[in-house]
Amino acid sequence: MRAVILLVSIAISSASTNKRNIVTVQSSLDDQYINPGSCGDYTNVIEGYRDAMYNFTIETYKQVAPRGTYQFVMSPLSMWITLAAMAEGADYYTQNQLFELLRIPRNQCIRHKYYQLATSRYSLTPDAAAVSKRALVIDEGVITNPVWHNFVTQHRLLDVLTAPLKYNPAVAAGSIRQAVYANFPRLDLRGNSVLIDTMDYNGLWNTAFADAVVKRAPFYSISGEHIGAVDLMTVKRHGKIGYVPSIQAKILELPIGVNNQYSMIIALVVGRTDIRPVIEAMRSTILSNVLASLKETKVPIDIAVPQFKINSELDAKVILEDLGVTSLWTDPEATRSISSPPALLSSYVQRATLTLNKHGINPPPITAQLRSFGPPTSPEDFFFSEFIADRPFMFGLFDTETHTCLISTMYTQPTYPN
Numbered sequence: 101m102r103a104v105i106l107l108v109s110i111a112i113s114s115a116s117t118n119k120r121n122i123v124t125v126q127s128s129l130d131d132q133y134i135n136p137g138s139c140g141d142y143t144n145v146i147e148g149y150r151d152a153m154y155n156f157t158i159e160t161y162k163q164v165a166p167r168g169t170y171q172f173v174m175s176p177l178s179m180w181i182t183l184a185a186m187a188e189g190a191d192y193y194t195q196n197q198l199f200e201l202l203r204i205p206r207n208q209c210i211r212h213k214y215y216q217l218a219t220s221r222y223s224l225t226p227d228a229a230a231v232s233k234r235a236l237v238i239d240e241g242v243i244t245n246p247v248w249h250n251f252v253t254q255h256r257l258l259d260v261l262t263a264p265l266k267y268n269p270a271v272a273a274g275s276i277r278q279a280v281y282a283n284f285p286r287l288d289l290r291g292n293s294v295l296i297d298t299m300d301y302n303g304l305w306n307t308a309f310a311d312a313v314v315k316r317a318p319f320y321s322i323s324g325e326h327i328g329a330v331d332l333m334t335v336k337r338h339g340k341i342g343y344v345p346s347i348q349a350k351i352l353e354l355p356i357g358v359n360n361q362y363s364m365i366i367a368l369v370v371g372r373t374d375i376r377p378v379i380e381a382m383r384s385t386i387l388s389n390v391l392a393s394l395k396e397t398k399v400p401i402d403i404a405v406p407q408f409k410i411n412s413e414l415d416a417k418v419i420l421e422d423l424g425v426t427s428l429w430t431d432p433e434a435t436r437s438i439s440s441p442p443a444l445l446s447s448y449v450q451r452a453t454l455t456l457n458k459h460g461i462n463p464p465p466i467t468a469q470l471r472s473f474g475p476p477t478s479p480e481d482f483f484f485s486e487f488i489a490d491r492p493f494m495f496g497l498f499d500t501e502t503h504t505c506l507i508s509t510m511y512t513q514p515t516y517p518n
């Protein structure tokens with residue numbers, strides 16, 4: 101019962117330090133946490149943070165996309181924070197591996213600023229709900245290093261929870277699944293701990309789709325084959341639109357939230373090309389290219405985007421193993437400063453859910469207020485006068501302050517397949 105209660109506390113996002121487990125353990129971590137040093141003349145933290153995030157986002161996207169049907173949602177941000185928390189307590193070898201993958205600099209002052217930026221990207225306002233939960237669930241009786249434990253909870257990187265993983269694995273697994281609303285078929289409890297993280301984004305729009313007309317429409321594959329149908333939300337809007345030749349995609353940006361806190365960036369693959377090599381060839385610079393391609397159009401754009409909900413449960417451990425992170429799961433030395441006995445992680449799963457539908461919060465804009473310059477005149481104007489997502493598209497939720505990606509998605513499978 102205690103496990104159930106502890107786990108349910110993830111749901112209310114308490115950064116609860118599990119006091120009962122805090123005892124004094126000698127630690128070499130003390131020193132670096134107490135004295136993070138100075139940032140030197142490194143002033144542009146946002147730029148470094150963004151660069152780190154872009155690289156990690158693309159690297160994980162390329163790993164996840166080819167597994168399965170190229171339809172998925174994941175949160176690179178949530179995974180980055182979870183791994184950063186583990187890196188903070190890991191031995192030097194594993195820490196290096198993780199810092200390299202996450203592009204986290206060794207300078208502690210800069211590192212802490214990255215953490216501050218990363219954990220403040222989420223929002224739970226009525227107009228934009230983007231929520232992530234992250235936890236290390238350890239077996240009852242495993243004692244965490246209080247220095248590390250305090251660090252990760254105070255920086256809001258990770259919650260630490262206990263469950264009877266060994267004594268009653270069925271109950272422990274049930275509580276974990278219930279607390280994070282996931283099936284987690286691959287939840288392996290053979291170690292003494294598991295990592296879990298979740299990300300939920302509910303696409304509430306300020307003005308984007310409240311007045312949309314929803315209609316059933318055909319959906320096509322990249323090669324133009326009719327593969328099913330979707331419920332398309334169609335509206336006419338001013339917005340920013342662009343084209344990126346390297347991925348042969350038309351790009352649309354839609355602002356979200358009362359203060360345009362986030363923006364949704366959709367990349368619609370318009371070339372009749374195989375998408376696999378396109379994704380394989382992606383570099384982190386693609387994200388800057390996409391953002392740089394966007395321009396406000398003169399005429400309102402005919403926009404059509406499917407209503408959908410995607411839920412993915414990723415075996416993050418397998419993905420990270422393929423990215424070269426190995427000792428974290430197998431070597432007790434790696435986690436000796438995290439807990440006693442050392443945390444032996446048998447699973448790391450991420451659940452991400454993205455819901456995109458027509459419910460908005462503001463009344464729709466009055467059509468007469470739209471500036472209109474008449475019908476498009478040039479072929480280019482015509483190309484940019486519509487954005488009809490009736491074929492596979494990639495999609496990202498970005499925050500406006502740092503332009504980093506909270507959620508990355510690919511949509512290829514229509515709601516109503518043929």
Ligand SMILES: *[C@@H]1O[C@H](CO)[C@@H](O)[C@H](O)[C@H]1NC(C)=O
Pocket residue numbers: 151152155203383384385
């Ligand atoms: C990110 O990747 C780009 C190449 O795509 C590279 O030039 C850059 O140095 C990388 N940044 C970091 C922080 O690793």
